[in-house]
Amino acid sequence: MNKTESKYIKIKYFLYIFAPFFILTLIFFTVVRNSSIKNEIDQIKISEKISIESVHEIILNDLSSVTSDVLYLSQNISLYKDLKKSPLDFKETSHQYFNFIKYKKIYDQIRYIDNSGLEKIRVNYKDGNPVIVENTQLQNKEERYYFKNSIKLNKGEIFMSDFDLNIEDKNIELPYKPVLRFATPVIDKSGKKLGIVIVNYLGKNILSDIENNSDLKNSSSYFMINSSSYYLIHQDKNKEWGFMFDEKKSINMKNDNPELLEEMKNNLMGQLFLDNSLFTYTKVNPTKDKYILSENPQNNYSNEDFEKYRWIIISTIPEKHFIKIKSEINHKLIWKFYIISIFIALLAFLYSKSKYSEYLSLEMIKEKNSELTEKNKEIETKKETLKKMNTYLEEKNEQLFLHSTIDPLTKTYSRRYFSELFSKELTKLKRHHLSLCCMIFDIDHFKSINDNYGHLAGDYILEAISKIIHDKIRNEDIFGRYGGDEFLIALPETELKAGKIVAEKIIKTIAEETFIFNDTSIKVTLSIGISALDDSFDTIEAAIKNSDSALYLAKKNGRNRVEVYHKS
Known part of the structure; x- marks a missing residue:
């Protein structure tokens, strides 16, 4: 055997081990890499959706608070009891406005304007201090769009302008x-329209809420545009409020990114990749069912989308962030790949050396070694299979834990897991003599909902009510589904009186809510029984029994109410 043939045999045996294991390792790490990147991106997408929904909810809550204030100012007739006196005698109401704007700190101005369009009261909020404007400086606003649009409204209807920049003396402030x-x-008790009350809400509160929600970890940033695609929030501050300036009329998303604007056109919310950047958006329409609006906004531009939405909030994560993620994952995996590859090469070298020695040995030894090689392959295959089985079992165990602790429909605790947590609270109660309330409730006439609207509607009601109640209770409260439409809430460190207040808030919130399923409105009420626990309770069943008795009493007394268990 010459040197060339000997070298060829050694290389052949080396590649016999090295090549397949190297390729398998390469495939494995490629799959792991791609899966890791996909999982990371999926997590980012979920996080962005949650974040944008949170921003949407914050805005609506902010605006809801303002509308409550405006209705309070208009419907609290005691504020206007001096309106029939001399036109100059508005001192008491002015001071009421003064105290209101000072306390709230979110309004730039509050005014009362009479039926003729004359300002009767104006209180400005300047540099943190309220100022009552002198009578000589009050103006006639008869021709202003907001007076024309709001004076014709009925009681309880509210006009809301579009976002713009405040103008003082015909100049942008x-x-x-x-x-x-x-x-x-403002309508008196006899139904006579006296005038209007108007507040200038400081929009920086909403804009700050949006900008402060940016996720630094994901390098996300926010844009906000109005229905004519002009920027209200932009990383480049020079691009904001273009519609207010003649020289900036062309600075808008329609010109900057028409493709993104077209993608967002037909959906209320969504998510998409464009130029390798992730965009998550939601349209905000606070006008729906809450406000009466002018036919056209006050700005000097027209848009066909004004009635569909007021603003679009857009979260964007740039391409460079995803490149960074891929780079970090590659860096984590590459050194492991190198080590395993070297280890495979070492094994292959040793194997080649051994096989070469065997090649020079007798045929019998060669055959035995061949059998041993097959055994080695079988062991490696079983190892790989065992590894996959272990991974599969870990995934199933995790799924089993979730299924055993969380009710899949309502996202509340399962009955078993609730009992486990409740038992711990009972133990703490006995040990530390703490207060503890137990609340049990179910949905009134729930069977009728299933019969009249279908079981899918029933499931929707259960899920929606659970979400609302989650928002009404504390993180430390224990909320579980006991069975069917029956739920339990444990309120640790809560006296019976405080627990009843929580229950009554839940009753009121659900009763006032209108649930929409397949374009059908469904009204729902709850009946709640509540009891206080002490260290005499040894079992969960005994602790729940008193609350269940109170629930029975709530049903008996007409439903849609809270009943408290009292010892007889």
């Missing part, structure tokens, strides 16, 4: 002061 104007009629 510096520094920029974004405002929203809310106005509603």
Whole structure:
């Protein structure tokens, strides 16, 4: 055997081990890499959706608070008891406005304007201090869009302007002061329309809420555009409020990114990749069912989308962030790949050396070694199979834990897991003599809902009510589904009186909610029984029994109510 043939045999045996294991390792790490990247991106997408929904909810909550204030100012007739006196005698109401704006700190201005369009009261909020404007400086606003749009409204209807920058003496105020104007009629007890009350809401509160929600970890940033695609929030501050300036009329998303604008056109919310950047968006329409609006916004531009939505909030994560993620994952895996490859090469070298020695040995030894090689392959295959089985079992164990602790429909605790947590609270109660309330409730006439609207509607009601109640209770409270439409809530360190207040809030919130399923409105009420526990209770069943008795009493007394268990 010459040197060339000997070298060929050694290389052949080396590649016999090295090549397949190297390729399998390469495939494995490629799959792991791609899966890791996909999982990371999926997590980012979920996080962005949650974040944008949170921002949407924050905005609606902010605006809801403002509308409550405006309705309070208009419907609290005691504020206007001096309106029939001399036109100059509005001192008491002015001071009421003064105290209101000072306490709230979110309004730039509050005004009362009479039926003729004359300002009767104006209180400005300047540099943190309220100022009652002198009578000589009050103006006639008869021709302003907000007066025309709001004076014709009925009681309880509110006009809301679009976002713009505040203007003083026909000039845009510096520094920029974004405002929203809310106005509603003032109507006395006889039904006579006296005028309007109008507040200038400081829009920086909403804009700050949005900008502060940016996720630094994901390198996300927010944009906000109005229904004509002009920027209200942009990383480049020079691009904001383009519609307010003649020289900036062309600075908008329609010109900057028409493809993104077209993608968002037909959906209320969504998520997409564009130019390798992730965009998550939601349209905000606070006008729906809550406000009466002017036919056209006050700005000097027209848009066909004004009635569909007021603003679009857009979260964007740039391409460079995803490149960074891929780079970090590659860096974590590459050194492991190198080590395993070297280990495979070492094994292959040793194997080649051994096989070469065997090649020079007798045929019998060669055959035995061949059998041993087959055994080695079988062992490696079993190892790989065992590894996969272990991974599969870990995944199933995790799924089993979730299924055993969380009710899949309502996302509340399962009965078993609730009992486990409740038992711990009973133990703490006995040991530390703490207060503890137990609340049990079910949905009134739930069977009728299933019969009349179908079981899918019933499931929807259970899921929706659970979500609402989750928002009404504390993180430390224990909320579980006991069975069917029956739920339990344990309120640790809560006296019976406080627990009853929580229960009554839940009753009121659900009763006032209208649930929409397949375009059908469904009204739902709850009956709640509540009891206080002490260290005499040894079992969960005994602790729940008193609350269940109170629930029975709530049903008996007409439903849609809270009943407290009292010892007889």
